[in-house]
Amino acid sequence: MTCTISYLVPCLQSPHQLANMSTSTSNHPLPILIVGGGPTGLVLALALLRSRIDVRLIERSSVPHEGIRGTAITPRTLELLSLLQAADNVLAVATPPLLMAIYGDDGKTLLKELKWSPDADDSPAIPYRHIASISQTQLEKVLRKHVEKLGGKIELGLQLLDIPKNSQQGVTARVKSEDGTEFTIDCAYLLAADGAKGRIRRLLGLSFLGETNDSERMFTANALVPGIDRDHWHRWGDFAKTAVALKPLYPAPLFHLQALGPTLPETLPDDTKGVQSLFNSVAHRDDLIIEEASYVSEWRANIRMVDKFCVGRVYLAGDSAHVHSPAGGQGTNTAMQDAINLAWKLALVHKGLSPPSLLETYETERMPVVAEMLNLTTQLHERAFNRIPSTARSSPTEDPIDPMSRPLNLLQLGINYRWSPIVVEGRDKAEARGHQDPHGVAGGELRAGDRAPDATDLSVRGKDEGGATTSPPVAHHTMYGLVAAAKGKHVILIFPASLEDVRGSVEGLRGYVQSGVAEALVVLEPGMREAVGGVEAYGARVCVDESGHARTGYGVETGSTAIVVVRPDGIIGAYVLGIDQAHEYFSRILYV
Ligand SMILES: Cc1cc2nc3c(=O)[nH]c(=O)nc-3n(C[C@H](O)[C@H](O)[C@H](O)COP(=O)(O)OP(=O)(O)OC[C@H]3O[C@@H](n4cnc5c(N)ncnc54)[C@H](O)[C@@H]3O)c2cc1C
Incomplete structure (x- = not known):
């Protein structure tokens, strides 16, 4: 028998010999350094720790982030979190599916209740049918607890500065602590989970292909609003001018305030009074009191992805590899799904059970999924940011497709890797390989590369x-x-x-x-x-x-x-x- 890939492990003859081969072949004291303590870094850490791989996770910020940011966790992400045994704790701090209440010009008349996201089929094969809404702060808190329960530690206040070495012998990272001390960390692999503005992508010289449109902006804030019902995601205004929305999140009376549209003021508010005034002017009412607005931020349209997910022994995941419109709520989800795809492969390679070539399939599998996600969210973005002709949308209620309605495939249950070179369809391979719609398979005939169905009882x-x-x-x-x-x-x-x-x-x-x-x-x-x-x-x-x-x-x-x-x-x-x-x-x- 010949072995096509030779690395540190000899060619084995049978799975029985494999049974004796479970020790790591790496000489590195630290297998994996994760840079960034957002959802991507935390899911990477959790999945690797569950596979008994030591990790070190460094996070530049000295305190956990408190801004709400991504709020929609899809049924597919919930399934994956359930595989990490974290879904129940995430759902405990999530709000249930809500209708969107759309108000008229007086700010109070309810024009319409919109079901903004369809439900997945009611089937024993699908454990989670709805999108769960959760503040990213709470999500990260839950994930941190799970990481810590497995002995992991999130090292706050440590910033990666440079990567002086990145070769097949390993990676060296230069980092700085808050007191200004600089030191290096050697590791077998470095995982870049440092987000959209992270420096690792630039250090690696990667292209970040796509478009930026500074005129398409969204204002977001954490808002404490006790005087409105928490059974709806509330929305006022018109996307042709400016719309504002309040989405209830745990813990009450927290809402995610989002405002967007071409007439959004050039100078955005940075305190509670200013946020209240912006809200009143768009919603056309002044009786809803925002007790406190915090973590105000502005998002500008930046829709890009890298052309490579790996350079040497550094792998990119989440926003460090792709940024997109928040329309469709795919950001946090796609980030965590990158992480879970990469983690098991790294675990097997680091244990010396798999050849490093397995890691190439991370990019082969994720790149088409991410590219299609960018297409899908950009389509929603174009509706939300009024890029479609005004004749097609004379009022918020007459629009045949509401700008905030999401199609079924954004529940992500159809995401598949049928084209992957490692999956094996033993019935008729040719047909299985021919189908290449990364988001499009849900409910059809099951194939290798598809999502594994659940089953009850x-x-x-x-x-x-x-x-x-x-x-x-x-x-x-x-x-x-x-x-x-x-x-x-x-x-x-x-x-x-x-x-x-x-x-x-x-x-x-x-x-x-x-x-x-x-x-x-x-x-x-x-x-x-x-x-x-x-x-x-x-x-x-x-x-x-x-x-x-x-x-x-x-x-x-x-x-x-x-x-x-x-x-x-x-x-x-x-x-x-x-x-x-x-x-x-x-x-x-x-x-x-
Ligand atoms: C204002 C805002 C609003 C958003 N709204 C939505 C939304 O509505 N829906 C949605 O789906 N998504 C939204 N997103 C996107 C969503 O938050 C991201 O997709 C998600 O956070 C990606 O997770 P990540 O872990 O890859 O990156 P991040 O969450 O950005 O985490 C990266 C981490 O790396 C750390 N870091 C960076 N550089 C270094 C370094 N050199 N050394 C050490 N640590 C470093 C950062 O401090 C950060 O904690 C929003 C993002 C922002 C900023």
């Missing part, structure tokens, strides 16, 4: 998601709950037609389990319930698909066999019919 004997004995002795789980319990590993779902199928699959794929790359989960039909003990005897985890939701969601017909490998980022890495094809998937990501 999976009963597991005797163990909860953390492996503890349950009472009662049979617990009911969801597919995402069971994948999350694998803590950053792949999960090999085995849908067997017989107990004999199970034995062949479990034994054939055991090496990946023993090496810590994957867990095997056998999904039995209720008619095979008697086989639970037998499957456990083979050393695999097993659940019973009580209502058939897993087979339906994964498109596996009753009585037939399939193996579906779910990646740590909730994507189907392989959809195959036998263990040879499953080996093919692992051979594309591992040193086997």
Whole structure:
């Protein structure tokens, strides 16, 4: 057998040999330095720590950011946060789905209640159907707690100044603390999560392609407004002139105030009195008191992305790699999804289980998704910033497509990587590769590269998601709950037609389990319930698909066999019919 990629790890002959290969080959005392403590940096840290990779996270600011910024967390991001076991805590500080209340010229007459975002299908395959609204301050607070719970530390007041070394031997970062002390940090990989204005992109000499339009501006502030209902996202004015909106966020009486439009004053307010006056003039009412306005900021249209997500051993993620319109609320989501795609690959490479070439697929997979996200949000931006002809929008209520309505694909459940060179579709590969709509697959036939569906009512004997004995002795789980319990590993779902199928699959794929790359989960039909003990005897985890939701969601017909490998980022890495094809998937990501 020949090995095409030779790095620090010898070529292995079988998954059994792989099982003995789980120690890191890196000589660096610090595997990964993350620069930036926003959503991207925090999700990178959380995902890597869950995979037992040491990280150091430095953040320039000496205190956590308090501005609201991105507020819309999509169903897909919630799923990914659930894989990091953080979604419940995020939802605890989120506001539920709201209708938008649009008021008339007197500022008080309700003209219309707008459903600004559609719901995802009501299906056992979809755990989160709605966008959750949350202040980025609260989101980051939750993520920081999760990072700290795993022993991670966010080092505030440390700023990256320069990257004097970036080679295949590792990276050196020069940093400065608040007292002016400068020192260097050596690491195997440096992750640039330093945001839109971060310096790493420039230090690497990367192009930031796109457009800037200083005349398209949005004013935002944190506003405490006790006197208005918190059951709506309120909106006044007209996008052809200026519109202002108040979105309720946790904790009450906090609202996100946003104002935009061509007649937005050139000089924007910087105190509560000024914000109140701007609000009154656009909303045409003066009875709503803004008790306090803070963290006022101005956003100017800047829609750009890098042409490379990596230089040497430095990887860019989140706003450091792409900036876009807040229209459509994709910024924070796309940032965190970059992070979760990159983290599992870095973990495997750093552990010496995968070749560095696996990291190339971060860009191959994310670049088309990000480019399409820029297209989609720019279309919404053009509506919100009145770039469409005025004849098409004579009033805020007559507009056939409201500027703040979002299409279904911005729930992000269709994001897929079908074109990725590492995914394996074992049924008809050619057709699967041909389809390249990075945001467009939701509800069609499931393929390798697609989002892994959830499934409810999976009963597991005797163990909860953390492996503890349950009472009662049979617990009911969801597919995402069971994948999350694998803590950053792949999960090999085995849908067997017989107990004999199970034995062949479990034994054939055991090496990946023993090496810590994957867990095997056998999904039995209720008619095979008697086989639970037998499957456990083979050393695999097993659940019973009580209502058939897993087979339906994964498109596996009753009585037939399939193996579906779910990646740590909730994507189907392989959809195959036998263990040879499953080996093919692992051979594309591992040193086997
Ligand atoms: C005013 C404003 C309003 C926004 N509104 C929306 C919205 O409505 N909807 C939406 O989806 N998105 C919105 N966004 C965008 C959203 O906030 C970003 O997409 C998101 O924060 C990206 O996360 P990130 O972690 O990549 O970057 P950031 O959140 O920007 O985090 C980067 C971090 O890196 C730190 N840093 C920078 N340089 C260094 C350095 N040299 N050394 C150490 N640390 C460094 C910064 O202090 C910062 O904490 C808004 C952004 C702003 C600024």
